[in-house]
Amino acid sequence: MRAITLSEYGGPDDLEPAEFPEPKVAPGEVLVRVRAAGVNPVDWKIAEGLLDALLEVRFPLVPGWDVAGVVEQVGLDVEEFSVGDEVMGYIRKDTVQLGAYAERVAASVRLLARRPAALSWEQAAGLPLAGLTAYQSLERVGVAAGETVLVHAAAGGVGSLGVQLAVARGARVIGTASERNHGFLRELGAEPVAYGDGLAERVRELAPEGVDAALDFVGGGVVDLSQELLRRRDRVASIADPEAVAKGGHYVWVRPDSVDLTVLADLADAGRLDVPVDRVLPLADAAEAWRYSRTGRARGKVVLTVD
Known part of the structure; x- marks a missing residue:
């Protein structure tokens, strides 16, 4: 072959x-x-x-x-x-x-x-891999309806699915991305913010009382930044920072799981996940x-x- x-x-x-x-x-x-x-x-x-x-x-x-x-x-x-x-x-x-x-x-x-x-x-x-990564990250920090979730690298392969999965749960999503991707994030149901210097202040403008959970799909120190914004410092999950656990958060290495994958398939067929x-x-x-x-x-x- x-x-x-x-x-x-x-x-x-x-x-x-x-x-x-x-x-x-x-x-x-x-x-x-x-x-x-x-x-x-x-x-x-x-x-x-x-x-x-x-x-x-x-x-x-x-x-x-x-x-x-x-x-x-x-x-x-x-x-x-x-x-x-x-x-x-x-x-x-x-x-x-x-x-x-x-x-x-x-x-x-x-x-x-x-x-x-x-x-x-x-x-x-x-x-499969990106969807399971996003889904298992949401599960790890227990995202629920009515909560505000900060998603880093929200326009990427994992982030774009994480945004949709959080929205499907009834959460409010703030997503970081370059400005060229802000329209894309709005289409997915997120409120976009530009990453880089001043990110914490831009997020606080949207969520003055802080965020309930954060998903790090990019690395580069955003676990620490997220913990400055979180109401509870432990509700951050990272796929890019192995030190997340030592910092009091969670590190996610995606696991193959046909049950979780079927959940994603059902959401896609229901029109809630693209x-x-x-x-x-x-x-x-x-x-x-x-x-x-x-x-x-x-x-x-x-x-x-x-x-």
Whole structure:
């Protein structure tokens, strides 16, 4: 099968198209014919060796943890899905090697949910990792109706979903972003503020009594800034600052969860969650997708399609 591979740690220039062995389908797994694969910063961070201390990575490596496609084969003892079912998933495995940048991938049924009819293949591929990250961050700090939530990097792939999920809970959302993305945030239901110097003062103008919860999807010291604005310092969740726990908040490393993913799918089908897709590229242009992802300027998700 066709796949995008790395023979050793490297960057976009080291990605190579290659013929790769067909995946084996273990009991409890299904074989998915990939229609689209989401691109996430973690993909190129793994490739550069930045997570070597955390993850067991084996080469040759096929990157990619986000997938949307069609079940082509079911393994032994699989009752959850049948051949022909349309699925999506955050398919992180214990060993990082056989990912979604390929024509086919094997995935445990514990990592998959049915593709929402309301989402395109590209949107479905962009939802799992980012959507679960946003959802589990909201859960960690217990966002509820009537509360005010501060979302950092609100126009990005995770942030744009976090805004919508908080709005769907009945929360008021203040979102940080560059001014070019303020109209986009208003469309999602957030009140935008520009990031950078003076951010705390701009947030206080909108919420003089402080905010109830904060979600850090960018890093760079915003946990400390958020705690200046929070009514309770512990109600901040970060995906970018491992020191958040030591500071009295929460650090979130997203976990694959088919139940949580099904919640997101149901919200999408109910018209309460959209997946903004910034750029769609063919699988062969994975290197270009990585270069664009690295700029940090994507408004929503970057996705690869597989013919």
